[in-house]
Amino acid sequence: MSKTAMRASQKDFESALSQVKRLKDPGNEVKLKLYALYKQATEGPCNTPKPGVFDLINKAKWDAWNALGSLPKETARQNYVDLVSGLSSSSDSSSQVKPEADRKQPGYETLVVTSEDSITKIMMNRPAKKNAITIQMYNEIMLALKAASKDDSAITVLTGNGDYYSSGNDLSNFTDIPPEGIEEKAKSSAILLRDFVDCFIDFPKPLIAVVNGPAVGISVTILGLFDTVYASSRATFHTPFSHLGQSPEGCSSYTFPKIMGPAKAAEMLIFGKKLTAAEACAQGLVTEVFPDSTFQKEVWTRLKAYSKLPPNAMRISKQVIRNREKEKLRAINAEESRALQERWLSDECTNAVMNFLTRKAKL
Numbered sequence: 001m002s003k004t005a006m007r008a009s010q011k012d013f014e015s016a017l018s019q020v021k022r023l024k025d026p027g028n029e030v031k032l033k034l035y036a037l038y039k040q041a042t043e044g045p046c047n048t049p050k051p052g053v054f055d056l057i058n059k060a061k062w063d064a065w066n067a068l069g070s071l072p073k074e075t076a077r078q079n080y081v082d083l084v085s086g087l088s089s090s091s092d093s094s095s096q097v098k099p100e101a102d103r104k105q106p107g108y109e110t111l112v113v114t115s116e117d118s119i120t121k122i123m124m125n126r127p128a129k130k131n132a133i134t135i136q137m138y139n140e141i142m143l144a145l146k147a148a149s150k151d152d153s154a155i156t157v158l159t160g161n162g163d164y165y166s167s168g169n170d171l172s173n174f175t176d177i178p179p180e181g182i183e184e185k186a187k188s189s190a191i192l193l194r195d196f197v198d199c200f201i202d203f204p205k206p207l208i209a210v211v212n213g214p215a216v217g218i219s220v221t222i223l224g225l226f227d228t229v230y231a232s233s234r235a236t237f238h239t240p241f242s243h244l245g246q247s248p249e250g251c252s253s254y255t256f257p258k259i260m261g262p263a264k265a266a267e268m269l270i271f272g273k274k275l276t277a278a279e280a281c282a283q284g285l286v287t288e289v290f291p292d293s294t295f296q297k298e299v300w301t302r303l304k305a306y307s308k309l310p311p312n313a314m315r316i317s318k319q320v321i322r323n324r325e326k327e328k329l330r331a332i333n334a335e336e337s338r339a340l341q342e343r344w345l346s347d348e349c350t351n352a353v354m355n356f357l358t359r360k361a362k363l
């Protein structure tokens, strides 16, 4: 029987609604389609006033819903279920591990992932946006780490393309509010954050950050979960959580005081003090700083030598060093994510994000 000949039951629809939350970010166009079909299936034809031209996001949503005209509720429900089922099967097949030696691995839109000389390199690749981390990029980094944990490389590297390592969370992640509302958005973001950070806590091989330029927010906090951090002399390390009405994540509330002592950690995590590469190295967050002019050459020569060491010995050494803290780190991650879920609903956070998005503020 063809899909369209079948009728989606209310149960199918509800299961598609929960399935959609677990999918890899399908991109804005598909999200608009999902939104429109959801509204049509639950409320019928578009019946709200058209938002103003400057209300870009709500106008795009309204346009998508309005374009469905008088499509019957049942057909919209069926189309929603079919769309989610198509997205689920393509995301299942893209999450399978396909070892691709010596060349760029397919299936990533926000990253360039390569495996060469026993090194898997995961490069954040939104240079025009300073490698700000979108929902799609969080999901792709998790996929790439899971694949790297199973491939035959000895070590794994995270780095950035362009002049920034990463400017942290993409602040426009906060503008994409689902039909279920802002609380649901905060909840799903906290789950995403917890899952993302857990991937770093659990990563079984030596994990190296090659910090090619300035790093902000979550791209800094997770450095405490890496085994080695190499920085260009141009890199800076900035965690402006209070400025953004937010609180620390990435287990930094535990790793930073442990690495640099509580007083220095407080200056970074509470007061948002930005560190130079030399300062971050003196405080133990960075392993070594290289002059920017020779950074790539020196770092990759070093890493190629390390990648020839016996891989099993390196894995076991990492396990011995890290394993006894894993449970604790997972609990801290869960607690930090819960605190942020509340912060994201606060006026302090909403105002800070709006000020950035309306170009009134930068760090």
Ligand SMILES: CCCCC/C=C/C(=O)SCCNC(=O)CCNC(=O)[C@H](O)C(C)(C)COP(=O)(O)OP(=O)(O)OC[C@H]1O[C@@H](n2cnc3c(N)ncnc32)[C@H](O)[C@@H]1OP(=O)(O)O
Pocket (backbone or CB within 6 Å): 128, 129, 130, 132, 133, 167, 168, 169, 170, 171, 172, 173, 189, 190, 192, 193, 216, 217, 218, 219, 244, 246, 249, 356, 361, 362, 363
């Ligand atoms: C769901 C899990 C959440 C986990 C919680 C994570 C928290 C964090 O990571 S908090 C940190 C968030 N990051 C920021 O607040 C940084 C915001 N960005 C800036 O302040 C500045 O862009 C800059 C200082 C990083 C760079 O300034 P500048 O050199 O002047 O470059 P532009 O501002 O012109 O940036 C170019 C282009 O990129 C866009 N962009 C940069 N960073 C972000 C970002 N974090 N989110 C969204 N967009 C970003 C910027 O808007 C420009 O875009 P266009 O104007 O379209 O060219």
